[in-house]
Amino acid sequence: MSRTVYINGAFVPEEEAQVSIFDRGFLFADAVYEVTAVLDGKLLEFDGHMARLARSLGELEMECPLTRGELLEVHRELVERNGVEQGGVYLQVTRGAADRDFVFPKNAPQTMVMFTQARPLTGEKKGLKVISTPDIRWGRRDIKTVQLLAASMSKMAAKKQGKDDAWLVEDGFVTEGSSNNTYIVKDNKLVTRHLSNSILPGITRAAVLKLVAELDMEIEERPFTVEEVKQADEAFMTAATSFVCPVVEMDGTAISDGVPGPIAKRLNEIYIEEARKSAI
Structure with missing residues (x-):
């Protein structure tokens, strides 16, 4: 069964998720990201990750498309839909899609994607x-x-x-x-x-x-x-x-x-x- 992912306000099967070829995250790496760990089905250090997300966006003169409360809701929804007990939630925000130009576009709708990755986080570590x-x-x-x-x-x-x-x-x-x-x-x-x-x-x-x-x-x-x-x-x-x-x-x-x-x-x-x- 495929994962449910989030893209620009919608929860969709990963096979159906699409981003424009003109997205600046693809063309210029003009994007920031965060990965929040999931343990026992819960999010670790969520506020710290969201604060760093806001800082990264600010340094690149970008806004965050969602509020802290909305981000938390989406994270929790993805964890629940995908049944993740241990792993992480990946979040990426780009400046959006615009015709290719080194200058930042004005008023381009931003792109936000999120997905889960399930993997063990605890246990003995060999070094x-x-x-x-x-x-x-x-x-x-x-x-x-x-x-x-x-x-x-x-x-x-x-x-x-x-x-x-x-x-x-x-x-x-x-x-x-x-x-x-x-x-x-x-x-x-x-x-x-x-x-x-x-x-x-x-x-x-x-x-x-x-x-x-x-x-x-x-x-x-x-x-x-x-x-x-x-x-x-x-x-x-x-x-x-x-x-x-x-x-x-x-x-x-x-x-x-x-x-x-x-x-x-x-x-x-x-x-x-x-x-x-x-x-x-």
Whole structure:
């Protein structure tokens, strides 16, 4: 049975969903997106994702076609119609369809699409093996746009080497993962890159940093090098549908003896516990 998806006010079978070939999301990647995790059939960190959506749209001089309440209603309807217990809801807003021109069109009806993806989010995590690759993305990574070709190329480079993912490097320092925020632990201190135009302000990142503070760990927000990753006591990443995921190898060098470290494992447990409490 096919999924029910949402497009511009209508719930339709995925086979019937259509977007114009002139849509600027297709022609220019002139669009933003969010992915909200679903656990036990409920939405995690919904308000955080919607706040970041509004910020991304604002940075690109776009409006949101729906209100927060309408967005919540559509998310819940999709989860219910598709029977999703664990997974995520993908949302994308484009500037709309207009004849091809680099200049932003005036008064073009925007395009909004949403769909669900069902997949397990909980369970034992074996730890990821990652490679380092040059960060070739554009300079406004703080805006969650659909310009994901560089991230896809990095992830494919890792897959070709038999690894799980890539951590991106610029000027000798790790920026973030191909689709996640990155962290190391050294001497009971957590280090993660500070917020700027260089990285996406992760919703899970914000939640996890609050939990780290509650564990009486020191947090140092600064860039770190690949060599620091290799010498770390632990390393991990965070993302909306991955939560806290240990990293056990970088460029062939084992981290934390090549097994998930206790801090990452505990943070993942606490994050899931707290996220369930506030799920809607």
